[in-house]
Amino acid sequence: MVIVYFLPWAMIVSNIGAGHLPLFWLCWVVMGCGIVGIGTCIMHDANHGAYSANRKVNVFLGYILELIGGYSVNWKIQHNLLHHTYTNIDGLDEDIDSIVLLRLSPRQQWYWFHRYQHLYAWFFYMCMTLFWMTAKDYLQVIRFGRRNLLVKQKVSLSKAILRITWYKMFYYGYVLVLPLLFSGQPWYFVLAGFVIMHFTAGLTLACIFQPSHIMPHASFPEPAQEGGKRHIKESWAIHELATSTNFAPRSRWLTWCIGGLNFQIEHHLFTNICHIHYRKLSPIVKKTAADFGLPYHEKRTFWGALVDHARMLKLLGKNQLA
Template identity: 75%
Template structure:
């Protein structure tokens, strides 16, 4: 993990140093290439380092996990919000509409058969990719503020001993720091006009947003997923199946034999193992996978795997098209 951390940080920091060092000032395409590489580095850091750290699996030392987890703030995010959305909501209520915020997105996208259908959704399999690309741009600007307000209303910030005032102050300070180094310094020292710098910044985020969406969306928004409706008991919405079975029926692995791809995205192509064993570092997923598959087969439970990344993306696009139809069948 330390070796990977060093490599991923270099993938992000070296192009940045070249940018503010005016290395690409004489070649706009080289300049924009550096921003593209920074976007790829963002993905590597987020998927391979931050993700494990904020799950508490980067190191057996909790202080190390907490420290490394704050790398998200270096990338412009807010780790408290991330832990609530990802660890608490997504991992507990995967694919449950109204509880899993990963499928609760803008009205232009319908990511569950339980969600309201509009006529324009029939084209979402074509335009969804653009909004996927904008994911981190929205995250770096408005998302953290909106989430903090919503989580305060839902009394979720209190679980992490953070008040709304404290969260807003922290988010603002982190954003100021982020934009100071990622935009102001390149504007001052790159030797490029402001509009080229701004274009590079957008290229970085479009790259990161697209890659991240292509990693996470085929893991859950797939034709095999059940998207169950929760059971309501005493005013609380509960999962119909046992939690482990629910995760199996709503999660998909892909490209299990691609070593470099798995290394780069932090083992998130083994999404089943990650959801069942979120307290284990991703470097162990590949060895866990055959054990999990053997047990699921022994008990007649599903174990969804797509042989390649491309097949997973194609099936996700098919699911987007299915969800774009007015009456999308639900398997639950």
């Protein structure tokens, strides 16, 4: 996956195929696929502490997110802490707290323009990593700092902002400045290639993660209130079964490409286990859920999951779910 990302970058910077424009565009598209592969197959497991039994290896590989423009502290808070603890709970799970143009939960405010979100959502999905690499990390770390969520990560807000700035400077230095200087292409082609890379990565990642939770059969529970704090009402494991969906469980190729995230249920239940074991865990979890009369949501194909997600966007847009 690292080669998939850096080989086309090296070809661009080395001015290989400068006179062959389709190859230039293809390199950026392949780099977008490399971002997806690095994120799902390496960074995701590493920052869950599941890539290796050696903690130092996980910490080292977790920093690969900084190499592709992100900030691992933010990711751990949003994903490990908020998403995995409060899956599909509006106001707590930041994965469903998107821009106002997207309504990803029946508990969110409905506006008339949401009627068309099943058509335009895909464009905003494409912009996901582009927004992440520019403004999101700064906005998010400030928000996390105000909520005292940086404390457990042992970093102050000022230090986090400084680190993000250094990481972004390094990222834009090699991914934009070097191609601008050495690719032999006009600056506007390089900028267009950069956008194409992120459109590829953003749309692909959204098509992996959104059908895992934003589905017609998924639960979107209200949190319980106790002592001024919000928490999930039922058993955490049952909550994860009700809010997560597997897809294409028989596709070994897809499982390899996206780091086993098509086995979203197993991932949510066993975050500290490497994704290469999800396939064997799946039938055990499925049988146990059936034994106890619990839900186990699964779509046979990736395409079927995407279609169901699109249908969910349409239902949410029509305000037909409550």
